[in-house]
Amino acid sequence: MIRTPTRDGVLEAARKIADILPMTPLLPVEIDGQSCWVKAESLQPIGAFKIRGAWHRLSSLSQEEREAGVVAVSSGNHAQGVAWAARRLGIKAAIVMPRDAPKVKLEATRALGAEIVLYERPGEDRDEVAAKLIEERGGILVHAFGDPWVIEGQGSAGVEVEAQLGRQPSRIVACCGGGGLAAGLALACPNSAIVPVEPEGWDMVGQAIAAGEIVEVGPNPPRTICDALQPTATKPINLSVLKDRSDPGVTVTEDEVRAAQRFAFDRMHLVVEPGGAAALAAALAGKVPLDEHTVIMVTGGNTDADSFARVITDR
Incomplete structure (x- = not known):
């Protein structure tokens, strides 16, 4: 039977994560005269929120499953989350990563002790590469977003926000x-209210919510600087949760994302990668309503120094 993610599972994940990690800061910010909040997940030990889902998933494995090892697919942040959790738990991990992933993410994943298996993007299907790897070697697939334990683990950020804010937010704007x-x-x-924010041309979650069914990315999708936000489609498990809880969401341009990276650096002293700045980009561009109980997720800070420097100096 396919496991369904639940709020009880989220609360369990939050308890487990609280045992090993401090809460990330909830920072006050003012946007166009409106006070709201930023959840700085870029300050996690691996520089991204993905550590949450990875820890909940891997720590839930049976001893037999741990001995088989894990396989994951990721452009870098989920890769580091799985590698970090695997090293701490003594589990071998193989990560399927695109050859064009940022160098900083490839190096960080390798430094955490995981084996990296490269694939071509575009050109190869990363899920097929992972499936072949599991067929040849065995192991447990830890999917980056379509795994119920991973979903619950990511939701632990919301449990923290409620504790920090003293109430559930009116709205959570999330990179997607x-x-x-x-x-x-x-x-x-x-x-x-949940507002997913995706790069232009890669709004597969937003389109799926609007259509009520899975939507695949077109044959010639645009290039995007948001390397962490490029799945070709969402999964039924995600759509089943979001279809009654979220509007279709919004998209952001690359210029809006770069402006958000500069804002985060200037106003909050945060280094934020493009994909991690998408939600903030939507807020700054006036694409989502804001109030004093709105929380904006800044989800990752893993960016190459040279590319970040170019963003910061290009005013």
Whole structure:
């Protein structure tokens, strides 16, 4: 039977994560005269929220499953989360990563002790590469967003937000790739509006919510600087959570994302990668309503120094 992610599972994940990690800061910010909040997940030990889902998933494995090892697919942040959790738990990990992933993410994943298996993007299907690897070697697939434990783990950020804010947010604006974080937050904060934010041309979650069914990316999708937000489609498990909890969401341009990176650096002293700045980009561009109980997720800070420097100096 396929396991369904639940709010109880999110609360369990939050308890487990609280045992090993401090809460990330909830920072006050003012945007166009409106006070709201930023959840700085870029300050996690691996520089991204993905450590949450990875820890909940891997720590839930049976001894037999741990001995078989894990396989994951990721452009870098989920890779580091799985590698970090695997090293701490003594589990071998193989990560399927695109050859064009940022160098900083490839190097960080390797430094955490994981084996990296490269694939070509575009050209190869990363899920097929992972499936072949598991067929040849065995192991447990830890999907970046379509795994119920991963979804619950990501939702633990919402449990923290509620504790820090003293109430559930009116609205949570979340960077969105495959929908794992958005789905987890929807479970964690049932009274909050959930707003997924995706790069232009890669809004597969937003389109799926609007259509009520899975939508695949077109044959020639645009290039995007948001390397962490490029799944070709969401999964049924994510859509089932989000379809009644979220509007279709919004998209942001690359210029809006760069402006958000500069804002985060200037106003909050945060280094934020493009994909991690998408939600903030939507807020700054006036694409989502804001109030004093709105929380904006800044989800990752893993960016190459040279590319970040170019963003910061290009005013």
